[in-house]
Amino acid sequence: MYEQNTTPGQSAAQQDAIDVSDFVYAATGARVRRVTLPSGEHWFPAVDVAGNLGYVNTRQALLQHVAAEWQQSLGDVARSVYPIDASRNMAGHGLKKSMRMVNLQGMIQLVGACTKPDCVPFKKWVAEVVATVQHDGSYALEPASVQPAPDSGVAYAMPQQVADAIVRLEERNIRADEAFAVWEAERNELLREANRSRSAMAEALHRIGGSIDRLADRLESRQPAAAEPTVTPQELLATWRERHLVVTDDVHAVAAYLAPALVRGEARYRLEEIAGRTGLPLDRVHDCVRMLLKRGCMRQTGCASDGAPVYVLP
Structure with a gap:
């Protein structure tokens, strides 16, 4: 009041x-x-x-x-x-x-x-x-x-009329207070339910996250390790010499540059890069690579995203 x-x-x-x-x-x-x-x-x-x-x-x-x-x-x-x-x-x-x-x-x-x-x-x-x-x-x-x-x-x-009016107003206010109390109780219950739902959702998301982490760990543990080369670059070059596949010093130089990558899986080199590393002219590098492909020392499987040829052992 x-x-x-x-x-x-x-x-x-x-x-x-x-x-x-x-x-x-x-x-x-x-x-x-x-x-x-x-x-x-x-x-x-x-x-x-x-x-x-x-x-x-x-x-x-x-x-x-x-x-x-x-x-x-x-x-x-x-x-x-x-x-x-x-x-x-x-x-x-x-x-x-x-x-x-x-x-x-x-x-x-x-x-x-x-x-x-x-x-x-x-x-x-x-x-x-x-x-x-x-x-x-x-x-x-x-x-x-x-x-x-x-x-x-x-x-x-x-006066009775005034008293009756006050009684009616008080009754109305009491009903309004009771209705408000019911509404407030329902609102509080809804808030509690919403909090419980949020807690349950957070807990579920936490469990899902943990499950995903565990699954990722299992998949990672099952991922096969990179296979160790079965032959060394030196052994690969020695094999090519014994079979007379590498006949000149230029071809041997190009083969020696490619061998370490070939024994690990694949070699991705542009001819310009090979020429820069070996000191040979670009056209000579092209001829040497063709010789290695022709004699079956390696084969080309395609090109990388940067355009470099991809070579693997046969």
Whole structure:
């Protein structure tokens, strides 16, 4: 509840016949902040009243429904309540001097123009009060069954219509609180379920990752190691000499350059590279390679991505 207490020092004669908090609650369906003057007059932030009554535009609502004498700025109201350092006192209640305020008459005018069903009981009671005054000349509240101390003034019973409105509002608020509690419990359960699902998914992903790692390790362990050459480059060259496959020094030089790669699996060299390493002319390297291919020392299986010929042992 955001209401401000009645100004201290208010005399017993100035006390409300109906507690202003209950009166406003029955009229607007909400607890509203207020500023109470030493005279006992109450002023309410128009934005609070209009907002709780469903008005979209507070300024427009004041222009259309509230008489000018029943509304004023909080700065004007506060001068008689907080004559010294008014700004600090108002700020403590979340109020600003420029805020528009309405008194009880202005609030009742806003209620009368409101179309919310919650306002109907209060408006019916106001209509009954007016009709009673027109018929009987006055309207009086019944004294309360229990009276305070003699020097505290007379206490009056709350009108039944106002009491019924408050009961209905409290029942509505209780149902709203219960519905909110159910919704919050369901939301919390959904959040817990989502957290459990995320945890389960993270655990599953962790297990899958572990399984993939183990599978990769097994595949790597099963990968056949590179076969060791069954013959050395020197033994390969010696075999070619014995079979008279290498007949000149130039052919032997080219064969000696290719032999280490051939015994490991394949040789991928451009003719220009062989020529640069052996010091032979390019055309002579071409002839030597043709001689090695022709005599069956090696064979060409294709070309690498860079265009270099690929040679392997037959």
